[in-house]
Amino acid sequence: xxxxxxxxxxxxxxxxxxxxxxxxxxxxxxxxxxxxxxxxxxxxxxxxxxxxxxxxxxxxxxxxxxxxxxxxxxxxxxxxxxxxxxxxxxxxxxxxxxxxxxxxxxxxxxxxxxxxxxxxxxxxxxxxxxxxxxxxxx
Numbered sequence: 001x002x003x004x005x006x007x008x009x010x011x012x013x014x015x016x017x018x019x020x021x022x023x024x025x026x027x028x029x030x031x032x033x034x035x036x037x038x039x040x041x042x043x044x045x046x047x048x049x050x051x052x053x054x055x056x057x058x059x060x061x062x063x064x065x066x067x068x069x070x071x072x073x074x075x076x077x078x079x080x081x082x083x084x085x086x087x088x089x090x091x092x093x094x095x096x097x098x099x100x101x102x103x104x105x106x107x108x109x110x111x112x113x114x115x116x117x118x119x120x121x122x123x124x125x126x127x128x129x130x131x132x133x134x135x136x137x138x
Contacts, residue, residue: 001061003028005091007083007111009052009074015114016081017052018091019074029100032062032069040070052076084116086125093129 004026007016020028035043040055047053053072060069083091092108100108116122 001027003058005108006074006077007088008077008079008081010076010078010081011052013084013116013118014081015084015087015116016078017074017083017087019077020071021073021077029095029098029104031094031098032060032067035070047072082112082114084122085113086116086122088113089126089129 002022002024003020004023005028006019006021009017009019011017044055047055049055049072052075054075055070056073057068058071059066088108088111092105095105095108
């Protein structure tokens with residue numbers, strides 16, 4: 001609670017990436033994962049801490065309890081940015097897998113996207129969904 005989902009983090013590829021800036025009366029739905037303390041250095045590097053994101057501790061509510069969790073908050077933002085279609089598909093898949101409310105999922109579907117000009121990257125990113133549909137060994 002007290003955050004909103006935004007796609008204004010400046011990606012190195014010219015697109016908008018996820019951020020959850022503070023916003024009164026808003027809520028972000030998602031998944032919570034357990035990460036070992038020793039693994040944060042690797043995760044920070046992958047997420048780009050110091051290069052557009054900073055890790056921040058936030059309170060999350062799950063099963064009627066409050067927990068402290070870590071998330072990545074954008075430090076380089078541009079409100080004019082839009083996500084690539086394949087990127088939004090990843091966010092949508094995550095929301096569905098996490099059991100986000102239908103209205104929240106529909107809002108994600110409504111986000112305006114842009115075309116990735118790197119068609120090989122787009123095919124690669126979207127291919128994970130085709131692999132899941134085909135199943136192992138198909």
